[in-house]
Amino acid sequence: MHPTRFAGPGRLAAALLLLLAACGDGGGPVPVADPDDLEISILDGGGQRATVRPPGDQPADSLLVRVPVVLRVSVVRDVEGEDGATGPSRRVRLPDGVTVHWRTLEPFCQVVHATTQLAPGTDTTSNQYVRPTRSGICRVEAAATVEGRPIGAPDTAAVHFAAGPPVRAVSREPIVAMTTGTAGEHVFRFMPRVFDVYDNLVEDIEFSFTFAITKGAPNFAIRDVRGGFVWAPEEGYGAVTATYGTVSATSEAWALDFLPFKSWRLSWECYGMQRPDGAVVDSVHHQMDPAAAEYGGLNARGLTTSFRGTVTRREWVRGQPMRETRQLGATVFAGQRPDILTWSPGQVSQAVPTGYRGGTLCEPGPDGAAWTRTSPMRVDRL
Structure with a gap:
């Protein structure tokens, strides 16, 4: 009705x-x-x-x-x-x-x-x-x-x-595969973008690629020839090529130690600075303990890694007692690449059996006053 x-x-x-x-x-x-x-x-x-x-x-x-x-x-x-x-x-x-x-x-x-x-x-x-x-x-x-x-x-x-037939493929930034020593865990999936003659993205071709390691074998391996999962047991550099029909794209591959699986201690020391007020700082010792690592995106320095924790700062000024301060929830940023951590341009820590060594986080003092010496930064697994 x-x-x-x-x-x-x-x-x-x-x-x-x-x-x-x-x-x-x-x-x-x-x-x-x-x-x-x-x-x-x-x-x-x-x-x-x-x-x-x-x-x-x-x-x-x-x-x-x-x-x-x-x-x-x-x-x-x-x-x-x-x-x-x-x-x-x-x-x-x-x-x-x-x-x-x-x-x-x-x-x-x-x-x-x-x-x-x-x-x-x-x-x-x-x-x-x-x-x-x-x-x-x-x-x-x-x-x-x-x-x-x-x-x-x-x-x-x-x-x-x-979109029409594919004519070109574009790879993303470096492929990052995490090394855990166990195949299938923390692998990275490589999936380039494919375009037609008008630069339209060709969609729905996820399982139509074939993949091959073109650099870094045997450290790098493809866990699934159609899925594009890249795995490596040790840190290092490699390359992977993905092919769809007659087009292909190659991307650099990085195998990285998976830092968030562990707790860390960061420590660095700075020596010898004369401040504008005339005071002489004999040394300042910093320690972040424990520090938890978290990952962000890729940038020019590598995979963005943030270490978060409490920083204890001990300062010795000549003629004065030692002064200790703590900063809760402090964050220190680094860029991770295979076997290195980069803190800032020119400040690089190299991988060692117990963690990383090298570089510094010592910053200039007031009015640009410089330190006369710094100790190599230490990043130790706890």
């Missing part, structure tokens, strides 16, 4: 004509539906998939999406006194001069015709998309009018344009 709607003058006239036709012998004129009693809907062609325009010169027909978008005009089914017939009928017919207005909601695509007409005696009309050079979802909105009066609410169809 549909709720009864108040019938305006146009609806009353249409209903009266329908009633007279029903009571007569059918030999009178066929009633014409009022525009207010019509609606439109996408009948076919919405939600389809197509590819972007082929590269180079192409015949005009190849630039059109094969399946047209078909729109239907019909009588609203809950009009009081009407039977819901659509299209040409012995009971009611659609008005002449129905115009459908088409527009795309995305600027990268377009339809063939801005407007189309319903041919006499039919209740449908259609349009086609022009294939763009950009991938993505293109929506087309259809609205209809008759004698300048709108018919119902607009309806929308969509086509998902996929």
Whole structure:
């Protein structure tokens, strides 16, 4: 059951004509539906998939999406006194001069015709998309009018344009595989980005690559020839090549000790500074113990590594007692590469059996006063 709607003058006239036709012998004129009693809907062609325009010169027909978008005009089914017939009928017919207005909601695509007409005696009309050079979802909105009066609410169809054949592949930054000594743990998945001739990203090809170690074997290994999982038992440098069809990309591979698995002690000492106030600092000893490592992103120094913990600072100023302070929740940043930690340009710690040695975190004093000597920084596993 549909709720009864108040019938305006146009609806009353249409209903009266329908009633007279029903009571007569059918030999009178066929009633014409009022525009207010019509609606439109996408009948076919919405939600389809197509590819972007082929590269180079192409015949005009190849630039059109094969399946047209078909729109239907019909009588609203809950009009009081009407039977819901659509299209040409012995009971009611659609008005002449129905115009459908088409527009795309995305600027990268377009339809063939801005407007189309319903041919006499039919209740449908259609349009086609022009294939763009950009991938993505293109929506087309259809609205209809008759004698300048709108018919119902607009309806929308969509086509998902996929990228064309791949022509190039681009690898990301270095592949980082963590060394835990156990295959399958903390491996890194290498998945380059593949593009078509228009620089559209080719999607849904995740398991279509083949992978090979092109540098660093046997320390580096592919755990899954289709999945791109890279594993290595020891720190070092390598390279991995991923191939999709006729395109390939190579990326440098790093095998790194997984620092967050452990607790650390950081310590560094600074010696001999004369401050602007005349005081002489004989030495300052720093220690972060324990320190927990966390990872961030890649940058110019390597894999961003933050050591967090409490820093104890002991300072000896000549002629004064030792002064000790603590900084809770302190953070020290480094960049990790195979076998090294880089604290700042020129400050590098090399891997040793117990951790890392070298570089310093000693900073200049007030007004740029410098230290005369620093001890090598120590990063020790606890």
